[in-house]
Amino acid sequence: MKKVVLLVALASVVWSCSKTEDVVEIVPDPPKELALDNTIAIKWAEATLYHIKHQPNNSPTYLSRALGYVGLTMYESIAPGSIEYKSIATELNGLGALPMPADAKKIDWETSLNAGQAYIIKKMWFNSHSIYNTRIDSLETAIEKERLLAVKDSSIITNSKKYGISIAEKIYQWSVNDGGHQGNLNVQDMNYMYPQGLGFWSPPFGGQAALPYPMHPKWGQNRTFIKASSEIPVPEALKYSTDKSSAYYKEFKEVYDITLGLTQEQKEIALWWGDDPAVSAAPPGHSYNLGKLLIAQQKVNLFKAAETFAKVGMSVADAFICCFKVKYTYHSERPTGYIRRNINGSFNQFWPEPPFPAFTSGHSTQAAANATVLISVFGNEVTFEDNTHVGRPKDEFRNVEFKKRTFTKIWDTALECGISRLYGGIHTSQDNTLGLEMGKTIGESINKLSWKVK
Template sequence: MKRMLFIYVWLVLSVSAKAEVATKDLSQHLQPTVFAVTMVMIHDVVNPPAASRFYTYCLLGAHEIVARHQQTVVSPTTFIRSLGQTNLETARADNYQIAALYCILETGRLILPSGYMLEDEEKKLLDQLRAEKYPEPIIQQSVGVAQEMAKKVLAYAAADNYRNLSARTRYRPSKADGFWYPTPPAYIEAIEPHWRIIRPMMIDSCSQFRPKPPVAFSKDTTSEFHKLAQEVYQIGNKLTDEQRFIASYWDCNPFAVNTSGHMSIGFKKISPGGHWMNITSLAATKAKLSFDNALMVQSLVAMTLMDAFISCWDEKYRSSRIRPETVINRYINVRWQPLLQTPPFPEYTSGHSVISTAVAELLTYLMGDNFSFTDNTEVIFELPERRFTSFRQAASEAAISRLYGGIHYRDAIENGQDQGRAIGEFVIERLKKAGIKPIF
């Protein structure tokens, strides 16, 4: 009788333990999983617009998996027009959080140029789950669901015109006055000149949020344009230590090249979107968001980044405005150099201003206007942590950093902020209609 009682108690405790493990929140695994994708993109020197696209698709399937298991999470099919008729049906996962985590890595493995590097991350994740006593059948079934979803996301991504970029007519910069032209030291060709054809996620079209026209180029020393160029020149000549640090902190230039004589050395850095993805992870951790909410916020930020880059790049190659470095070297001081290396694409509008402001508006809606946080994103690049009192403060600093860095005129920054704010407000209204409310 005692033996039977012992077996009964053991069975009850065993079933209870398995149930507890199966329902345990896996939030602690989300940030490392997304950051693993970031590290592969740094390795591949993925350009900023493309990085936003990769983040979006890596998180899209995971978002949908969570939404299919939790009614509190709104499915992306409700606010992404092009996704409405797409078949993302999959089997229910024994553990949807495992499936979502693995889906992020599996999608990255399939879509990134060096995606094979994520195979080790997949193995590491599964080993960690086994160490946490997750039963093997649950792990394997959840992995199967993730793999199926990743393939469906890749099929959806294949129709967004990305494959058509290489078939477009090669971009040839104009040599006429006032137009962008490759800059030193590497004189890299224009990055993603046809990005406007990429299918957006939430905005209606690439030109929906067309900003004010830039101040017209002029050689006249009394012109408004000359005043803009002089401001960049003068500020660059008398930067404070704080301004230098702010410019370096938000540099986020994957194309940095240092030259010494005939030798050129490339330095790999995080993209601007990658910086904001990590800020989102840090904020979710500080707010102690559940796995479901944290993943949804990451996904929404990625989509907003993607749309903001599409909008910004549409304007960049419409106006194709000349960079301050080129203007100053031609008309003011041939020896002048900006603090930061000029990125290889036209100047107007400022990408940092557009994408940072758009994301800050979204995060402010979801997590509050006075959400303070400490950003450690740049620590791996040997820069210290930086504390911000709000997402908008961080976005404002990211925007003005481009003036300190000598790579943008003031109107590109301020009009870029207006453009980003309009995108952010549109995204928020779209999410409100889909039933997404503030979560913190």
């Protein structure tokens, strides 16, 4: 009996030794993105647009450049705090690596963004009236106080502020050598020698600008944010002709016919996208505001909001460099002169002419670049309202009120912005079509940057 028990016991020991026990592996939770809302980004976008609108010597060229640096600074000042996004600085045209925090966990990213925005905006408009700089300072102080109450550690706030400024400082230093530094102090060039003769543009009297001198004729030589933007070939323009069967003549005849039969809605579209720098934030500001509206509506987090503003800012900046390169390559005339010489001597365009050549359209180029980058963030199928000019007084001379416009696709903003210049009588279809194509290419290059961690 004892022998049997012993054998059973030995079998039990062997079984227990050979059994493969289940191993419980404790897997840590995957890291999560910081839950930062977009409030601070929207506040700074609104402050930027207000600041832009009230600066002297506004031009779409300089404003686009400034928004490029402001948007990029917003993004880079918080990118190291994200597990999804990363710095794109080394992929830009000569910027190089930016400072990294010694310990990202000891940075309050809202404070970093706040300090960086205040610094770069004041640097972009260093000669701004003290009233407007005071508004920037007040916003920065108010947000800093809010963050101190939330963080409850003054050393973190101090370190975060220093970090945001270090990013803005490096980006500003890079900006100084781009060819457009302080371009708002010398918008029109009275010494520029532009070609004379049929088919060539000359500065208009009684146009948008008070003085009949060309705006930023050398802007196309500026450094682009994305190297690929500078490598886009100059598109071929139609050759001048007065032959009624020629493509050139038909382009201008189309503008003439459209102007004669403008509907009320077409007039509203022409004014909505007019974005006169004297009374608005110009076309680049309109694009920046579209980004802000979508950010608010879609309730994206702070990192995606900053990505949006960086993409929008750089896209409109490169768009104006590229299209001004084309403008001052061809010095193409605008419709009014040609139409008066060859179709109807008493023709008047609906919208006043800006002080730079026609081909290609700046509106179309920047609108397409902007729509392309916005689609990369939000998708194309988005219904939203553009309220950029709501609240402006009625244009009594043209009998047009500024009513919000509704879109169901982001790309439709580019199409409408482009066609608005034909309705205004200041661009032909080739100006618009090739501008849209160039803008789309610019936006696609910006989208290809390594925005996210793989």
